[in-house]
Amino acid sequence: MKANEIRVGNLVEWDDDEMKSDKRKVRVEAHHMNSVEFFNPIPLTEEILLRCGFEKHHPEGDLYSLPWILTSLHDGKEIDKNFSVALFDGFFVACQCQNTHLRYLHELQNLFYFTAQGQELNTSGL
Numbered sequence: 001m002k003a004n005e006i007r008v009g010n011l012v013e014w015d016d017d018e019m020k021s022d023k024r025k026v027r028v029e030a031h032h033m034n035s036v037e038f039f040n041p042i043p044l045t046e047e048i049l050l051r052c053g054f055e056k057h058h059p060e061g062d063l064y065s066l067p068w069i070l071t072s073l074h075d076g077k078e079i080d081k082n083f084s085v086a087l088f089d090g091f092f093v094a095c096q097c098q099n100t101h102l103r104y105l106h107e108l109q110n111l112f113y114f115t116a117q118g119q120e121l122n123t124s125g126l
Contacts (some may be wrong), residue, residue, distance in 0.1 A: 001039040001107075008033075009105040009113070011123050013040040025126060041104035044092050048105055049085060051125040062087035070114055083112055 006012065006028055014026040015038055026032070027041065032039075042048070046064075050056065054064040065084045069075070084095040085102065092102040096112050102108050105123070112121040 001041055003033060003036045005103075006036065006039065006106055007110060007113075009120055011042060012106060012124060013042055014038055015040050017119055027123075041106055044102050044105055044108055046087070048126065049108075049122075052108075053125075054085065058120050065078050066112075066121075068119060070117065081116075083115060 001012070001115075008028055008030055010028045012028060014024055015114065028039070037090075046056075049064045052066070054066045057063045060091055063084060063086050065082045068081050068083060070079045070081050085108070086093050086095055088099075092108075094100045094102055096115060097111055100111060102111065109121045109123070113119065
């Protein structure tokens with residue numbers, strides 16, 4: 001992974017074992033940014049979407065949405081929003097962002113963070 005692909009708060013696999021047997025998920029902190037060579041991306045799966053709070057629409061369908069609340073900077077009112085991801089031709093696609101392909105969890109985290117104006121995706125279930 002490259003340093004410009006990740007940010008503090010992303011969840012990645014940490015692999016500092018030469019035998020490649022000790023991979024664990026870590027939340028990136030500022031002091032980790034000098035060790036990106038040990039980061040491996042976590043592939044995005046349906047299980048990860050569901051564990052992050054996404055809801056699957058239609059049991060046989062491939063559309064997932066995550067409700068979230070946007071607080072207006074103008075008047076402080078709360079606005080209900082949805083962040084949607086679809087499975088299309090074997091790829092997850094973010095519907096709001098000009099159909100951006102998502103292959104890894106950190107890409108979903110970053111896209112949600114910037115779309116939701118600084119709110120973090122809930123990855124505590126991972």
